[in-house]
Amino acid sequence: MLAKHTARSLLRSRPTFAARTYSTPVRERVRIVEVGPRDGLQNESAVIPPHVKAELVNRLTHAGMDIIEAGSFVSPKWVPQKDRSFGERMAGTADVLKQMHRQKGLHYPVLVPNVKGLENLLELLAQQPKDEVPYTDEIAIFTAASDAFCKANTNCTIEESLARLKTVTHRATKEGLRVRGYVSVVIDCPYSGKVDPVKVRDVTKALLEMGCYEISLGDTVGTGNPTTISELLETVIGGSSDISPSLLAGHYHDTFGMGVSNILTSLDFGLRTFDSSVGGLGGCPYSPGATGNVATEDVLYALRGSRFDAPGDLTKMAEVGSWISKQLNRTNASRVGKALEARRARDKLEKERERNGGSSEKAAAKL
Numbered sequence: 001m002l003a004k005h006t007a008r009s010l011l012r013s014r015p016t017f018a019a020r021t022y023s024t025p026v027r028e029r030v031r032i033v034e035v036g037p038r039d040g041l042q043n044e045s046a047v048i049p050p051h052v053k054a055e056l057v058n059r060l061t062h063a064g065m066d067i068i069e070a071g072s073f074v075s076p077k078w079v080p081q082k083d084r085s086f087g088e089r090m091a092g093t094a095d096v097l098k099q100m101h102r103q104k105g106l107h108y109p110v111l112v113p114n115v116k117g118l119e120n121l122l123e124l125l126a127q128q129p130k131d132e133v134p135y136t137d138e139i140a141i142f143t144a145a146s147d148a149f150c151k152a153n154t155n156c157t158i159e160e161s162l163a164r165l166k167t168v169t170h171r172a173t174k175e176g177l178r179v180r181g182y183v184s185v186v187i188d189c190p191y192s193g194k195v196d197p198v199k200v201r202d203v204t205k206a207l208l209e210m211g212c213y214e215i216s217l218g219d220t221v222g223t224g225n226p227t228t229i230s231e232l233l234e235t236v237i238g239g240s241s242d243i244s245p246s247l248l249a250g251h252y253h254d255t256f257g258m259g260v261s262n263i264l265t266s267l268d269f270g271l272r273t274f275d276s277s278v279g280g281l282g283g284c285p286y287s288p289g290a291t292g293n294v295a296t297e298d299v300l301y302a303l304r305g306s307r308f309d310a311p312g313d314l315t316k317m318a319e320v321g322s323w324i325s326k327q328l329n330r331t332n333a334s335r336v337g338k339a340l341e342a343r344r345a346r347d348k349l350e351k352e353r354e355r356n357g358g359s360s361e362k363a364a365a366k367l
């Protein structure tokens with residue numbers, strides 16, 4: 001026994017190559033669900049043609065994103081509060097799925113609100129040649145933690161929506177599709193105010209019980225901060241709840257600039273999946289004033305050098321953020337994206353200056 005201990009202590013004090021390799025910190029994997037093409041574009045005032053959406057998905061894939069929410073099969077007749085073209089904007093999802101370069105092993109979930117949406121998707125899948133990478137292998141269903149929001153978003157109460165979604169989930173699972181669930185307004189509801197975390201826990205449980213493999217907790221309004229997110233997660237995960245943090249994802253809108261802080265808080269609670277949007281695109285049409293999701297670039301930057309390993313190349317993602325912001329004629333909402341954009345412009349000017357024998361004026365004129 002003593003000899004064994006001595007050998008171990010020696011190993012500790014004079015590490016062999018193997019021991020050194022073993023002591024290299026293992027970075028824990030974090031999953032990112034890039035929701036820009038769906039959650040992001042659904043709220044933009046410009047009408048975006050399917051080929052631009054498809055190109056966005058392609059660029060995100062090239063930048064290393066491996067789960068990309070590609071669009072939704074919601075009702076084109078559904079009239080949102082202010083903007084009648086909303087339904088039409090999401091109506092091109094079938095074309096987006098056809099036009100984008102789908103890669104084997106990657107996931108392209110689409111939002112489905114009801115049986116009709118699922119049937120439309122299944123019809124599309126049935127038309128697809130068998131040797132192609134499937135348009136999608138996953139749907140995302142959605143409900144809310146307040147009746148008022150549920151009614152505004154899907155024209156039914158929470159209870160009615162759960163009954164509707166149970167049918168959708170059973171049918172989708174039978175057809176071999178994975179089902180992810182969303183709970184909206186987990187902190188505040190834009191119509192009925194503060195939301196009780198117990199309600200969020202109960203709706204989360206109901207979605208898991210009907211067969212969702214993961215539930216994304218949506219701070220739709222973006223008013224959450226580390227304290228309220230902690231209170232929420234303590235209730236959803238803690239106490240008598242048997243919900244594991246591995247079954248949850250954080251979906252935090254960045255209206256008050258708390259998105260990254262809320263993700264870091266959620267990591268402490270054991271969550272390892274987060275939704276984010278390139279360039280901080282979007283918002284929810286039923287949450288007036290709420291901005292887009294936390295920007296993917298900001299999340300990647302926040303996790304840099306940490307013990308967490310997230311997919312995606314930050315430089316390439318920042319380029320995608322700049323590109324899509326230009327396409328939409330909007331300001332890039334990612335702080336990190338903007339900082340990297342400014343750095344790129346500076347470097348370019350510097351190179352041009354060198355080429356022009358040190359003249360800043362000549363260099364600027366050429367750019």
Ligand SMILES: CC(C)(COP(=O)([O-])OP(=O)([O-])OC[C@H]1O[C@@H](n2cnc3c(N)ncnc32)[C@H](O)[C@@H]1OP(=O)([O-])[O-])[C@@H](O)C(=O)NCCC(=O)NCCSC(=O)C[C@@](C)(O)CC(=O)[O-]
Pocket residue numbers: 039042072073074075076077078111113114116117118120142153154155182183184185218219220251283284285
């Ligand atoms: C749920 C419904 C359909 C109920 O809407 P409804 O009006 O009660 O539906 P209905 O069943 O009475 O049907 C009305 C008409 O729409 C048609 N219809 C019905 N369904 C479909 C369908 N799927 N696809 C195509 N057409 C459809 C249906 O065929 C019928 O046509 P008509 O007979 O009059 O000619 C509607 O309220 C809806 O589509 N809501 C979705 C709104 C939405 O997309 N919101 C944004 C996404 S959720 C979100 O952003 C939050 C999230 C997920 O990101 C997380 C967070 O941040 O909180």
